[in-house]
Amino acid sequence: xxxIESFVEYQKKYKLPNLETSTRCxxxxxQCTRAKLFHPKTSSSYRETTSRIYNGFxxxxxxxxxxxxxxxxxxxxxxxxxxxxxxxxxxxFIKKTSKQVNKKVQIHTSAHQKxxxxxxxxxxxxxxxxxxxxxxxxxxxxxxxxxIGQNSKLIFDAMILGKEMRLDIVWHYIIFDYxxxxxxxxxxxxxxxGIKLQxxxxxxxxxxxxxxxxxxxxxxxxxxxxxx
Amino acid sequence: MxxxxxxxxxxxxxxxxxxxxxxxxxxxxxxxxxxxxxSTRKDFEKAGFYKEKLQLSRNExxxxxxxxxxxxxxxxTVLYKANFAPRxxxxxxxxxxx
Numbered sequence: 152x153x154x155i156e157s158f159v160e161y162q163k164k165y166k167l168p169n170l171e172t173s174t175r176c177x178x179x180x181x182q183c184t185r186a187k188l189f190h191p192k193t194s195s196s197y198r199e200t201t202s203r204i205y206n207g208f209x210x211x212x213x214x215x216x217x218x219x220x221x222x223x224x225x226x227x228x229x230x231x232x233x234x235x236x237x238x239x240x241x242x243x244f245i246k247k248t249s250k251q252v253n254k255k256v257q258i259h260t261s262a263h264q265k266x267x268x269x270x271x272x273x274x275x276x277x278x279x280x281x282x283x284x285x286x287x288x289x290x291x292x293x294x295x296x297x298x299i300g301q302n303s304k305l306i307f308d309a310m311i312l313g314k315e316m317r318l319d320i321v322w323h324y325i326i327f328d329y330x331x332x333x334x335x336x337x338x339x340x341x342x343x344x345g346i347k348l349q350x351x352x353x354x355x356x357x358x359x360x361x362x363x364x365x366x367x368x369x370x371x372x373x374x375x376x377x378x379x
Numbered sequence: 380m381x382x383x384x385x386x387x388x389x390x391x392x393x394x395x396x397x398x399x400x401x402x403x404x405x406x407x408x409x410x411x412x413x414x415x416x417x418s419t420r421k422d423f424e425k426a427g428f429y430k431e432k433l434q435l436s437r438n439e440x441x442x443x444x445x446x447x448x449x450x451x452x453x454x455x456t457v458l459y460k461a462n463f464a465p466r467x468x469x470x471x472x473x474x475x476x477x
Contacts, residue, residue: 154380154451154455154458155446158380158381159442159446162445166399167399168400171401171402174404199417200417203404203405203420204404206405207405208405210402211436218402221441229412230412233404
C-alpha cells in the first residue's frame with residue numbers, strides 16, 4: 152500500500168473529520184481566527200480572514216452526508232470560524248445520520264442559540280449517536296471572560312437539559328488563570344448533573360487571558376479527564 | 380500520518396495521531412483544521428489544495444480528492460522532505476529525532 156493510501160485508510164477507519172458548517176459565530180474569543188476581524192483593516196490577517204468569511208458558505212447537506220458516509224466513525228462538526236448551532240442544516244443532518252447507529256456525530260459548540268426551547272427542540276432529534284460538546288471555560292459567571300459574548304448561563308442550562316433528556320453531554324473547560332480557582336466547583340457541578348467534564352490544557356495565552364504555568368500543555372492542546 | 384521515517388530511514392509508528400482531515404468554509408478538504416488559518420492558507424494554495432477540481436461539491440467520491448496527485452505530493456513531502464513541509468505541519472505535528 153502506498154503512503155497516500157495508508158494515510159487515507161487510517162483517516163477513513165479511525166478519525167472523525169472536522170467539518171466547518173458555516174461562517175457564522177457571534178462570539179469574540181480572543182484566540183480565534185475571527186479575532187483577526189478586529190485587527191487593523193489594512194493588515195493582511197484582517198484581509199485574509201474577511202476573504203475567508205466572504206468566500207465561505209453553509210455546508211451543503213449533500214456534502215455533509217458524503218463525508219459522513221465515507222468516514223467509518225462519523226464526523227465532528229467543529230470548524231475554526233463558525234459554530235455548528237448556526238448551521239441551517241443541523242437538524243436535518245442529525246435526522247438523516249442518526250439512523251446509522253454505528254457512527255457518531257460530535258457537535259462542538261460554545262456559542263449560544265436563542266433560548267432553552269431551541270435546545271429542547273433539537274435535543275429531541277438526537278439519539279445516542281450524537282455527542283454535544285460544550286465549550287465553557289469556567290462557571291456561568293466567568294466563562295465569558297474568554298468566550299466573549301457568550302450567554303454562559305444558557306450554555307449551562309442547555310448542558311443540564313441535555314443530560315435530563317439522556318443525551319451524551321461533554322463539557323470542555325480550558326484552564327486559564329481566571330478560572331483555575333473554579334476547578335473543584337466545576338467538578339462538583341458536573342458530577343451532580345452527570346455531565347462528563349474534560350479539562351483542556353491549551354496554549355491560548357494572549358488577548359487578555361493567560362494559562363497558568365502548571366497547566367500548559369507539553370506541545371499542542373491536551374485533553375484530560377476530570378481527575379486533575 | 381500514522382507513521383513517519385526517522386533519520387535512519389526506519390518507519391516509526393506514531394502513538395498519538397490526533398489530527399483529522401478538515402472541511403473548510405469554502406468547500407475544500409485540508410489535512411487538518413490547523414492548516415485552515417490565514418497564516419497557512421498560502422502554503423496549501425501553493426500545494427494545489429484549493430484547485431477547483433478538488434472542491435468537495437465537484438466530486439462524487441471523497442477518494443477522488445484524497446488520492447489526488449496534490450494530496451499524494453503533500454504526504455510525500457511530509458514523509459520524505461519534511462524541511463519543505465508547511466510551517467504549521469512542522470510546528471504542530473513534526474517529529475525530530477532525539
